[in-house]
Amino acid sequence: MYSLGVLIVGDSGIGKSESALELIARGHRFISDDTVVVRRLSGGRLVGSPPELGRHFMEVRGLGIINIKAIFGRKAILERSSIDLVIALRQRSKRQSSDRLGLKAPQAHTILGVRLPQIGLHMAPGRNIATLIEVACQVHLLRIKGYHAPREMVGRLHCVLAESRSPGVR
DSSP: OTTOOEEEEESTTSSHHHHHHHHHHTTOOBOOSSOOEEEEOTTSOEEEEOOTTTTTEEEETTTEEEEHHHHHOGGGBOSOEEOOEEEEEEEOOTTOOOOTTOOSOOEEEEETTEEEEEEEEEEOTTOOHHHHHHHHHHHHHHHHTTOOHHHHHHHHHHHHHHHHHSTTOO
């Protein structure tokens, strides 16, 4: 998505395949469902590809096994991709605290000794996970370029607070 190889992880039944299916319908490309063969290249780059047996197939609860290439065409398929970002889909726990502002650095997900940035998305009824995954990719790309929206917001807040504390300013 957006030049990033994205690995979507999460517990069984959480909605990974349905989210991936929506992303494919929006024009993003599919590599593999459930199992990804990951190789570490020299230089530490990771590449994912589908296992031969499951190539082009996805399991969707209620529909069973579907063939992505037969449904969406050749352009919906990639045979391999770098893995640049991990999106972790999680059930929201009432006890679990979250970084609602996005001030913390993304967590890391380690595969074959390579640390990858990981963005966690909490599942809840009514949330459009495919859209959130797309936005998470865009946020990641902006961070790579040096832009961090929460820092900008905090900077603006500091300016407003500083102005309100200045003598003669009302």
